[in-house]
Amino acid sequence: MITHFFILSSRGDKIIARNYRYDIFDEVEDLFFRNVRNESTSNFGKPIFNQQGINFFHVRKSGLYIVCTSRENVSPITIFELLERACILIRDFTGQLSEDSIRKNFVLVYELLDELFDWGKVQTTQTNILTYCVYNEPIETVDVPTTNGLLNIAFTDPKTVKSTATCLPITKKNDQIFVDVLERVNCEMNSNGELLRSEIIGSLVVKSYLMGTPLIRIALNQDLAIGVENSTYSAIRVDAINFNEIINRDEFEHGRQLSFYPQDGELTLLSYRVTNNFNVVMPFRITPSVTKTGDYKIEAAIRVRSDFPNSTSATGVFIRIPVPKNTVSCGISVGNDKDSQQTYEYKEKDKVVVWGLKKFQGATEQLIRLKINISEPCKIDERKLIGPVTMKFEIPMHNMSGLQLRYLKIGSDSLNDDKKPKQKRWVRYVTQAGSYSGRVAM
Template sequence: MPVAASAIYFLNLRGDVLINRLYRDDVGGNMVDAFRMHIMQTKELGTCPVRQIGGCSFFYMRISNVYIVIVVSSNANVACAFKFVVEAVSLFKSYFGGSFDEDAIRNNFVLIYELLDEIMDFGYPQNLSPEILKLYITQEGVRSPFSSKPSDKPVPNATLQVTGAVGWRRDKKNEVFLDIVESVNLLMSSKGSVLRCDVTGKILMKCFLSGMPDLKLGLNDKIGLEKESQIKSRPIKSGKTIELDDVTFHQCVNLTRFNSEKTVSFVPPDGEFELMKYRITEGVNLPFRVLPTIKELGRTRMEVNVKVKSVFGPKMFALGVVIKVPVPKQTAKTSFQVTSGRAKYNAAIDCLVWKIRKFPGQTEPTMSAEVELISTMGEKKSWTRPPIQMEFQVPMFTASGLRVRFLKVWEKSGYNTVEWVRYITKAGSYEIRC
């Protein structure tokens, strides 16, 4: 049964109900007490997001300082339920102007009730697209500084758009913004071999196009290029091609067509949306190499040397680079020498934190630190070393090598469009064991 929820509760960290909505009669109103007693107030919290108590099942997620709990008593579709929560939160965020927390909920009771009524009916998710809902649920989120003035009357064809697959548009600027955002995940062993490395990327699109244009996106991916050359019976142009392990597309992309012709064609909805997500494991360009040497000198002293090498082009630079090197809990004193940026010891996370605001390509700054430890009594259990973690952003660089080759726009009136493309690579979980 694709039912996703019988009831949904929003709780704060203490377990007070902020707001709730019952969609079905099969769960009692006091169910949330059971959740509080058997999950929130026990160690079970966080051990498993799907739990059964009595005849009911609970799915819960924590978003900032709010627990969102879904209760069902049937064999519900859990995947659907969690996805619904994720989408609902992003819908709320778009109404509240970006934040979703206890205060935002308290300030927007009426709006949330109205939205909850609209996005789910009898436990079945309905339309959750913010652009369409904003056509006829025009209340302003209280904390939203950006929202435009609500129009006085609902747009006459609002209901058609809710049920249609694609929304209509009214813009006339004819601009398209494409953001390619990649996050690199790396797990490197202490010996320097790559255990696991992949890139998850997404293409975010912001459209200001009038009419109902047909768009076609071309990337430098291998399969797409091969197919294209087959059709045009022309050899593949030289240049780097990449192999996408998997792609998923936004609702608006014609999947059948992608399957047969390998082209990404779509009629974009208005505003900002995530056009596609992809995953790549082969041929990833790692932007940074981290070379740590950590020596434990006796029981009370440690020597940490970390060299970080940037391996992207010399004209590019990374921003907001943070390297976190874990040290034992009983660290007492640290001293640093760095060739670039700043380093300090953060006792709250037991890490040496080295920050470099601007990190040019093809350079290799180093940090060497001496760590003095308080000698502990008797405990001879060796220190288990958590991995070194790294954060960064590299603009105009894609770890996968993905490039947008073209974005074609067809519209009856044949207007010209301006396309803007940006690339950025961020660190996902970038871990180096040491």
């Protein structure tokens, strides 16, 4: 049971707020924002914390804080699942989860929340049920590229969306279906660029705008193996798969086929995990080099190599390089200072260098050099003072695990059936960075 549900912008502006039980004071939004953004507080950056007897739960999505509060001892997993479902519902009904979209559709969002909660208790989170309860028409919005900090590079989230088709509300039926294979890669490398550990977290997500509810069949790799004991060297191996309850497991076991009737809104058919598969080549290799040039001077060269095909490019690449805490100044140079596709910045307050590349082509290499002046003589291994180097990126139409769709069939159609109009099918593969880091010290 919850008391408050509210959405704040990254600046702390109140966008949406509902008080369901009135057992908590109304200034709770300010209390939350002060605690979650102030680095001096013990609750800084925590997804769940207690302040003044109030339990706060929140997730960050698209630069927004989506928050629930409760005075009761509720299950955190249940609340976080509820917050995730609320984000999906808002995106389903408004077309996208963004500050502009929510502000323009605030009446619709409030109506949705009133159907979602009754006196703080959850009624339903099913999109197909709420479709018959929400009557306001959505106002469509278009993503506008935003600039990230002082780095003069514009990035749009997500980078792989080339049209506004997937940002349509579910009420706009246009007889097409989107299937996304989304993978988030976590890895850690040593100072030589060798892999220490790796993990791929993937999901197969469907969003349907089809007329009616025809049977959909999606076939995956025939050699897909689940678990190490069932795999061969050439097989596509995943350690574990979690299926949506609408999937027939027996049919998948026999033919690696997923059959289901689409629901309104976004649907995750399955999620999977691949851990420490050293046959998988990581998309980027980080190789740092650090040299002490004087008692007060350190030079570092960070080389980043893209190990994916040259026909593909990563977008929105950000590389963070922590420098010593006693750094006085930091000179920076990159391979081509005149290249408008990349920029850099030394953030003195955080003692970190942020290197941004708008586009990073496959099978290429980029280099950044740092000349660091420190206030005290360096008495330990200089490599221990720098790093680890971390990366954020997105690679469209690239797949790490090798999971592929063999076909996507709708209704009774076949590959040779050309007598009736075909529904539009869109399949995308996206790889994103999770916790992606490279050590500088051994």
